[in-house]
Structure formats: structure tokens, C-alpha cells
Amino acid sequence: MAMHTPYPHDTRKEGPVPTESTLLSERTPSGGFALYAAPGGRPGTGAGLPALVAWHAERAPHALAVADGDTTLTYAQLVLAARALAAYLQRHGVRRGDPVALLMPRSARTVTAQLALWWAGAVCVPLDPAHPRPRSEALAADAGVTLTVGDGKLLESAAPAGATLALPDEPLPDVAPDLTHAPELGPDAAAFILFTSGSTGRPKGVAIAHHAIAELVTDPAYLTLTPRDRVLFHSPMTFDASTFEVWSALANGAAVVVCAVQRPSFEDLAQQAERHGVTVAFFTTALFHQLAVRRSRVFALLRTVVVGGEAMAAHHAREVLRAFPWLELVNGYGPTETTTFATAHRVTDADCDGQVPIGRPIAGATAYVLDDAGRTVPHGERGELWVGGSRLALGYTGQPELTAERFTSHTDLGRLYRTGDVVSVRPDGVLDFHGRTDDQMKVRGFRIEPGEVEHALRDQPEVDDAAVAVYRPSPDDARLIAFVVAAPGPVPRPGSLRDRLAAVLPAHLVPDELTVVGELPLTPSGKVDRRALTDLVAAGGCDTPAAPLAPLEQAVADLWSRSLGRDVTRPDADFIALGGHSLLALAVTDDLREELGVELTLADFFAAPTVAGQAALVERALLAEHRDLHPHAPEDTDGH
Template sequence: MTSIDAGLPGLISHYARTTPDALAVTDGETTLTYAGLEAAARDFAQVLRERGIRPGDAVGVLLPHSVPTVVTQLAVWCAGGHYVPLDPDYPPPRIATMLETAGAVLTVGSKDLTEAAGIPGDRALLPPAGSEQAGDATPFAEYDPDAVAYVMFTSGSTGRPKGVAVTHRGIAGLAHRPEYVTITPRDRVLFHSPVTFDASAFEVWGALANGAAVAVSTADRLSPTGLARDAERLGATVTVLTTALFHHLAARRSPLFGVLRGVLAGGEALSAQHARSVLRAHPWLELVNGYGPTEATTFATAHRVTDADCDGPPPIGRPVAGTTAYVMDEHGEPVAPGVRGELWLGGPRLALGYVGQPDRTAERFVDHPAAGRLYRTGDVVSARPDGTLDFHGRTDDQIKVRGFRIEPGEIEHALREHAGVADAAVVVQRPAPDDARLVAFVVPEDGAAPGAAALRAHLEERLPAHLVPNVWGFVDALPMTGVGKVDRRALAERPVDGDGTDSPPAPAASLSPLQQVVADLWSQALGFPVDDPAADFIALGGHSLLALCVVEDLREDLGVEMSLADFFAAPTVAAQAAHVEQALLRLHEGPGTPDDAPSPSVVEDPR
């Protein structure tokens, strides 16, 4: 019998002793057994110590999904530090802010990634290259369950991201022997979520805490089609999906569900229609609706979804893994079953707070006189008589888009830094149940609108892609409520053109037959007619999940592969039709295509 008394490092050491040859990590080409993983982590921990890492130090991890990523994270713990996952696609200023906020003294990453992020050479370290046996010369650091395990960043309303300090006790309690999903030593958990998304921590440690294997998707950000291929190639049995991606896969009847045994979906409200369609097509599937903020270590409540649950909105379930849950009124008093209130969470898995933000920490993490230390989620829920929770929305302006938690204030703060912006407000509009679009309403400075393209470029230099609005509107003034606050509900219901321009469009040129094919696919994805070869997908409100619909239809209808990078590099109807034409010519030429001819790349995932 294993125990979490020694934390995840101790559990992995246990498996390295008792089942040394069991598979721990694989990407399909590189594999590590539990003995090999522990040895590789000890070896790299020694390197970290030689570079000055001491207990309590923060280490940035700027790596794509890979076996070395898993080794590095464990090695940081072995050295006594905590890791800070970084996304290579984030703008350098964003990465710099995250490293500064977390107080990282070193960043592990390939030379090209650390240089692109602007990290000085004396603060960068190459990732582990092998798995040499290190013996007992580099033992794991002494385990402290209340020490920080990793710092995960979420959107911040003040204009700076919030670094949530998750403890070793928190992640160990979440991962070891979860009662809310089945993970056995025979399972392989797919590691595919963005490393800056807290589901990725469950994908790695949920496997290794239970003697299972981490199945690493090395083709970073796979398309849904590629995700199914990768799951089958790696023998994955369990995965975590954002709710938006689950809906997308369900609507397109993805073969992924036929490969897996268990799926955890979380991030937004789960569609009963999509859940029912998946369960009826794959009745063996263990489908879990998971809920939880990063501040409560990923999953705080969970519910095993059945067909009967799909008669209405599926519940978010009951507390799991030691979490306590209270439905409170505005005075912090419990409300009766069936009455809506704010969800306050407690238990041993609460984070320590926000790094470097004591005031913000004190605001959200409170000492309740009867229930102890609790985290105020800002989510509105109600409890059924048996304690099962139903989700009803938010108490504040925070929003969820395609699984990402977004504080509109962070985007608005960045917009106001533009010289042409006097004020701004950001809301979510939902033109269809499965389509959430981030919309920015901008009040121009001195009445001269800077233009959507300029503002988009301004944000792309400062914020990650999921914080850049899809749709833009320019207004003379923001609507206000009776108490003087921005009327976000009115903005969410206000129609706006995709690019936010008020000038009449120029007459559209006629479409060629191939341009018409592309335009028809765009129309189907966007939900309105597109008939201009110069039309721009992003300006029309398109986003990555809608783009995936187009590239998958191109593959199914024409046999053409197009990556999202290619899609957004040529975002007009005419440019994409030209790309499709070249791809069709290469397909027609067959194996005689010159070696130096450009070839379609693997379709990437939007997350």
C-alpha cells in the first residue's frame, strides 16, 4: 500500500523500488520506466543544485510537451524548489512578468526558446538530455507538504497575471487514488493540455501518483483529429478536455472517444446534449464533469455523468479529495438547499495564495469563524438535498472562454495603454451555444478610432492569444448602470460587426470556384454568409476552435491538410484558396513532388 505522507516524490520513489520496470513516461519514441524517471530526475536535480537552486527557489520551465518536461518538473522538486510552467507561445513581456512575479532564479528551456523569450544566458539552463543512473548521490530534498509545488498563473483584474502558489499537499491530495475518476497502474493519461493550464498538472501527476504512465503528446497543440490519432498511437486511456473542446469533439463525432476509457471535462458549463450524444455512442465511457479553480488545485468537485443527468444541465457534483464546499449568502452565512449563493471552498488542498499579492490573497482567501480558511470562488451555485451542486454563473465580471479563466480588467488595462484608447470594456458574446467570442468595445481618444488591426497587434505584443478579443466595436461612450458601473450586460447583447468598423464595405469581388469552397466553409463555421475574397477570418470574429472546423472540413472534403499556423498566416478567403490550390497540386503530383516543395504541417490545437 502506498501513502502520500512523502508526497508525490516519495510515491514515485516507491514505484521506482517496487515496480522499477513499469512504464512511467512515453512519447512513443522516448520512454522512461519508473526507475529511469527517478534516476533522470536525481541526475538533473544535481545540475540544478550546482546552478544554485536551493529549497524554496522558483524555476521557470519553458519547454514544449516532452519527456524532458516531466523529468524537469520532478527534478525541481528533487532539488527542493518549485516550478513555474511557461508557454513558449506567450509574448516575451508576459513571460518576463510571470518570471518576475514568481521570483524565478533560473529557467530551464532550449536555447532558441529562452533567447526568444529574452531570458539572459546566465539565468537559463538547457533541459536534461538523457537518463543516466545517478544512484543515491542526489537524494530528493526533504518533503514539506506545505511548501510550494508550482506556481500557476491565471488572468488578473489589475492588469497583471496572478500567480497561484499550489502546495505539495494540494497536488498530492488531488492526484493520489482519486475517487472521482478511475486511474490504475494499467492506464496511460494523455499529457496534452497547455502547460500553463492547471489540467496539465493532473495529467502528469495523476498518472505518476498511481503507478500509471504519462502519454506525452509531442506534436504540441494537436488538432482534434490529431489528438485522436495521438491517443491511439500512445495507448492513452484517460484524458482531460476543456469543456469547449469536448463540445467540439462531440459535435463532430470524434473517434477520440472510441479510444479512451475515461474523460474529465471542465472549465465551463457542460452541454447536456453533447454529453448525452457521447455517452450513447460510447456507453462504456467514464465521463466526469469536473469543476474547480486553480486556487483549490484543479478539481474541487466532480460528478460522474449519466444519461439521466442529461435531462437538464449536468451538475458539477460534490466535493472531492478532501475539499469542503459551502454555499454562502453575501454575509458569509450558509443558505438552504436549493437557494443560490456563492461557493466557498475549503480543505487541505487550498493554495497558499497569490505570489506577491497579499491584499488580493486576503480578499479571496478568508478565515471563516465556523469553517476555517476558505476560498471565495465568485461562482454562483445551489445545492441539491443530497449536497450535489449545480452551477449558475458568476458574482463578478470574470468570464470563461474556451476553458480559460479571463479577467476582463486585464485586457482593458492593456487596451488603455494604447495612445488611441480613452476607455474600453471587454465582454463575451455567444452567437451560438458552442461559440463564445471575446468582444472589446473601445472608446477612441479624441474620436479617432485606431482600428481593430492596430489594437489587436498592440495586445498580441503583451498578452497570450486567449486574451486577445475576436470582435471589436467602437463606441462614443460605454453604457453605464444606475450605480455608475459599466453595463456589461448591455454590451454583451449589443450587435457589432466583426472588425468594429462603421464605414460601408467596398463592393466584393467575385469569387473563384475554389474561393467559393473556402467561403462556404467559413460561412458554415462563422454562422453568416461570407462572399468577399478579401474577407479576413479574424476580423469577422473567427477564433481557433472555429478555424479548426474549417481545417477539418478541408481535410474531409478535399483531402487537404492545413495547420492553424498556415490558416492564421493567410487569413483571407483568397489567400487560403491559394494555399488549398497548392496543396491539391502537390496531392495530384504524388510522390514525385520535389523535396524542397512546401508540405502541409500537422494541424495544431487551439488551446
């Protein structure tokens, strides 16, 4: 089933919605985009993101562009700072087309640095400060990085090998007062190289063009976004959702609100939204589900919520829509290779009677549902989703064979990306998602190729074989689980293996649970039976009681049990060993704040990951609060 329909027109927005034929007419014969002037003189999407930001700076120089805690930047200040930093980068050797890694915590300076790299003509390769250095080095090598820039302290501790350049802490003097000058970009100029999991153990660097991001975010018809809006930026820079969070705001004259807390709690998100008047936010599906369970007050502060990464639970969507009926809830779908979102659907209460759809193609994307022979399937039948249109990625950096395999030139349909996702089309043209054609997984919004994790496990000397799967103890929780077959010799310790994986893989690729088995279950065709692996976990039972729990330990254990979906009865029970992960930890810290009145950061949580350890933290926090309220009370010298 071929689909070209743009998202239905939002009656709250003025002006016509661009049609597919309008979008196609703007393409040049070479497949790129011509520079054109939109009504009112705004640059076309082919001019790239710097030109769009410069246009807003000229039109409304004093409008808020970026807010970060107590720091604010107007559009004029942002453009002038980015241009000055771009000149600084060029003086230090950055040239047009250079892939330059960016390593710094999320902040207003991050936004300025991204814009400056583009103004200097470079391609931005975001690196995550939380990733192990070997991982960052591998990504930088694959991207062909010539220089790593960013925060000076982070460069010392986490930068990959090679040349580095610390960005100045203080604003640089402006190179010229002109706000309108923007770099000229070719039709296929890359803005980002973003990495996704690779089935062979090698991550894939996806090169995303400027025009693809600009077309996705400029005057979008699939959600409401005006110059008066403020969009929350809380995703890691390495996650493609951050391109939407930052550039949907700046391409439309709105403001980016930077979440200054690097690992925000549920309450942190609400506080950031409340303090800065955030109106638009993106949440991964798993995070949305957790916020929905709690009827988080963050929904009361927002007008638009975009959700993506996994299948949306209809009952959670309905609960949120009924509790916050003004909310515009958009379900977005799209691999990184299709520039963040390929389809979208504005969710209504009626949609929640069944499966929540992933919608129709948006912003120049096209969708084709094909069978194994490459023929379109009838309405209602399942097939594989192939995405085309103007926003496809340029390809995988340094992997031409893989690029040719996944991005094909169809004789009749043009250039297409094979998603590997199984979908069907309703009679009204709306798409439903049904799973994968391969072993690829989605866990908490991250795309995971099992082979990448299995490859890292098999590299360990005491491991003979390995397999990973996803276990869902509840509809709102997904855990990456691993099973290893020991090599001859000492049996590997799961905790030790996880620690070594954490030294080479990002946190989302480190299994939440790891079990040593005698052999891996196989299907009749000889493949690893991943369903049988999850059945092994489900049959694992609860942990065995040890010493009785003290009252505060029992309170902590009860909160753990609720989030983990299993009975926790031991004071030495370890949250991570029981399958806990960062999203569940956020749930527990939120419950600790609500039920015990104790604020516990994620750093504190993972520094004391046992029931007894966290009970001690809770006790200290409660005693400290008591002393603050009763400064003249005698101190308890017996520790009780």
C-alpha cells in the first residue's frame, strides 16, 4: 500500500498544509533542494538550519531562543555567539565537511556549539559523556572524526584519542554585527552523524542531512508549534529525539528549555516545565507510561506531548487524555534513518478502544507496505514497511555495503529505506505497527541489535556462547536479559561480566539481568529460541528471605517490589541484580519522595543499590530533616 498523504490539517493553525505534490515540486532534478523564499521571506528547508535560525534572529532578535536555568539567550545573542564560536573553530582548523565530535553536558552552550559547528561547515558527531571511553573512541573512528570539541574537563576524562579543543567558557567577541549571514549548504550537507546499534557488533553511524531535519521541524502539520511555544530539551544529544527537541523550536521562532539536570527525575521534569513555561515535550514511550501511571503533574503543564520509541499502550493514552483533556497527544514513529519521525498520529480517546496507530507519513515522507516479493499488500494485511521521500538519511558512514543493503533504489518508487517493521494499513490509510521481521529490539526507547551485546559477551574469555532477549514482567516494563554458556574453567560471575560490559558498552546495551546456563535453547531450525529464554526468566521465582527486614528496610523493599514486579525480602537484595534499570529507579525515587518525603538522586540510588543501603540513606535524610526542623533537639548518639 503506497501512502503519500500528509498529516490532517490542524484547524488551530492558519494557512494551508503543504501537500505532497508541493513538497516534491521543491526538489531539484539532482534530488536535492533548491533554495527558495517562503512567504514572508523565510528561507526554504533546503537552506538548512543555520539559515532558518538566522532568519528568526533578524525578524525577532529579542525573542527568547534558549533557556538554561538562570541563563537565557535571545535569537540575536544565540546567532552572534554561534558565529563567533564558528570563527574560533575555523581558526583552529575546522573546515567544511569535517566530522567534529561534540562532548559536553546538555546545556545552552550545547545548542550554541551545535549551531557553531554548522556555521563553520562541520558535521556534528555528538558523543555521550556517560558512555565508556572505548565506546566513544570506536564511534569517533567510524565517523572519521578529525577533532573533538567540548567541555575542557570532559575532554580530559572522556574524549576519544586524537586532537581535542576545549570550547571557551566565556562568550567570544562578535565577529560582525550582521545577523542575516548564514553558511551556504549543499543539497546533501550532513548535519549530524548519529549512531544506532549494529547487528555485527559494530554500531552504525547514520548521516542526517540538514534539509531532512529542517523539513521535519519547519512549520510542522503533525503537531501545534508556534513562536510562543517552549520545547523541553531533556534527551541525550546522541538520541535522535534531541534533534526534534532543539530544532523544532529554533526552526519556528520558539524557545528551547534545556533541562539542566543531567539525569532528571519525574519531579525534575515537572519542575523544569513549571519554571520555564514549557508547552511541548517529547517522551519515550516507556517514560510516558511511567508518567501516565503516576498521573504526573507534568501533563497539567503541557499542551503537546509527542511520544515515540515503542508501541504506545492504549490504556495509558486513554488515562492521560481523560485526566488532561486539553492535551495534544501525538504518537510518532520512525527509525533514525528516516530522520526521527516518518509517521505520526494525533491520538484521540476513540483510538484507545484498540491498538494505537502510528499514523500517516509526515513532512515529505512516503510509506510503502510490501510483501516478501516487493508487491504492495491490500488493506488490513501485514507487510514490511519501506519508507521513502525527501528525509531519508544519506547512509551509513564508512559502511557502503550496508548502506546499499538498507537503502535501495526502487525502479518505480524511488529511494527507499527498509525498516524491518511489520505494519498493516487501515482502510482510511492509517498504519498499525505489529512488530519486527528480525531480532531487533526496542528497550526503553533505544534500538538494540542483539548481536552487538552478544558479540561483547563472547569477547569475554570465560564465555563460550551468549544470547540476549527482552523480558516484559509487566506491560510497562521491558528488560534486556542475557544468558551465557561458560567456557571451560571457572564459571563467570554475572556481576563481574556486567561490570566489564559497562566498561565498553553504553548503559542501555548492558543487560539488566545476566544468567549462566548449561546451553542455549534452540528452535527446530537451529536458531536461538528467544521466547524460551524469556520463559526461563519468568519461571525464576522470587528471591529467598534472609534476615528479617527492619521497618525502613521493609518500606524500601515494598517500593522496590512494586516497581520490579517481584517480592523483595532480603536486606542485601541488589536492585540491579534483580533486573532494575534507570527508568525503574526513577519510579522508586519518585515513590520515596511521595511516600516517605525523601529526595534521593539517581546517583545516590545507584551508589547504594541494596535495600539496606538505601534504607540507611533514607534514615539519614529523615534525621537531617528532623534536625533542620528541631535545631535544638539533642542528637541521637546511639544511632537509633
